[in-house]
Amino acid sequence: MTPQHIFLVGPMGAGKSTIGRHLADIFNLPFVDIDSEIESRAGADIQWIFDMEGEQGFRDRECKVLLDLAGKAQPTVIATGGGIVLRDENRAVLERSGKVIYLSATAEQLFERTRRDKSRPLLQVEDRRTVIAELVATRDPLYRQVADLIFPSGSMQPNKLAKKLAEALSAL
Ligand code: S3P
Numbered sequence: 001m002t003p004q005h006i007f008l009v010g011p012m013g014a015g016k017s018t019i020g021r022h023l024a025d026i027f028n029l030p031f032v033d034i035d036s037e038i039e040s041r042a043g044a045d046i047q048w049i050f051d052m053e054g055e056q057g058f059r060d061r062e063c064k065v066l067l068d069l070a071g072k073a074q075p076t077v078i079a080t081g082g083g084i085v086l087r088d089e090n091r092a093v094l095e096r097s098g099k100v101i102y103l104s105a106t107a108e109q110l111f112e113r114t115r116r117d118k119s120r121p122l123l124q125v126e127d128r129r130t131v132i133a134e135l136v137a138t139r140d141p142l143y144r145q146v147a148d149l150i151f152p153s154g155s156m157q158p159n160k161l162a163k164k165l166a167e168a169l170s171a172l
Contacts, residue, residue, distance in 0.1 A: 005069070005076050005098030006169065009143050011136060012082040012120050013113035014103040014153040020079040022162030033079045037065050050121040059087065066090055070097035082135070083122075085142035094146045099169055102147035104140070107133040109154050148172060 006023060008016040017033050024031035038061050039045050049058045062081055069078055070093050078098075084090050094100050105113075110132050117123050125131050144150065149168050151161065 005078055007094050007098055007100045008077070008079045008103060009085060009094065009100055009146060010082065010103035010153065011105060011110055011132075011139065012123065013110045013117075014082075014105045015158060016079040016103055018158045019103060019153070019162050019165065020077050022159050023165060024077040026162060026166045027077070029075055029077050031077045031079070032069055034062060034065050034069070034084065035079075035081050037069070038062060038081075041065065045119070047119065047121050055121075059083070063087060063090055066093055070094075082139070085139060085146060091142065091146050099148045099172060100146045101165060101169070102143040102150045103153040104143070104150055105153045107136045110136065 006020075006027070006029070008020045008023075010016055020033070021031050023029075035046060038049070038058070042049055042061065044052075046058065049061065053061075062084060066080070066084060069076065075098070080094075084094070107129070111129050114120070114123055114128070114132070122135070123131065149165065149172070151165060151168075153161070155161065156164070
């Protein structure tokens with residue numbers, strides 16, 4: 001049987017890792033962050049991977065890690081990177097491997113939350129506001145396509161939001 005993982009999807013700065021850790025505690029499940037897993041397998045950070053291999057190289061690594069984690073028998077709470085939904089094959093893996101929570105946020109919220117960000121290659125640009133707006137516009141329909149639950153991420157404290165999400169997941 002396909003294991004029932006819990007995936008968090010959504011844009012950079014939505015709080016997927018923070019909420020994911022709380023959810024993992026609530027359900028007493030392991031937690032994995034795909035970006036961290038990519039970095040530990042590569043022995044390098046994401047910026048380095050983008051610099052050396054380009055976005056395509058990073059996406060290939062991301063795809064492989066998602067497939068590996070999704071195939072594990074142990075149900076796990078998995079925080080994905082914001083671009084995971086770009087590839088059709090990733091969306092198919094998410095849809096068939098568990099429950100998917102979309103943590104949504106407005107472009108303005110994301111702009112504020114990523115103000116001091118130095119680690120995300122796609123945000124190291126002059127006009128961050130426009131880039132974020134474009135990313136939200138392109139990806140929001142893709143997040144919605146895979147989501148079993150959609151929650152606005154900025155609506156309450158992370159621990160409270162995780163509790164609400166846990167209730168909603170249990171009711172699915
Ligand atoms: C990306 C989001 C990042 C990371 C990489 C690319 C994206 O993850 O995977 O910088 O394309 O939106 P977070 O969403 O965890 O910041």
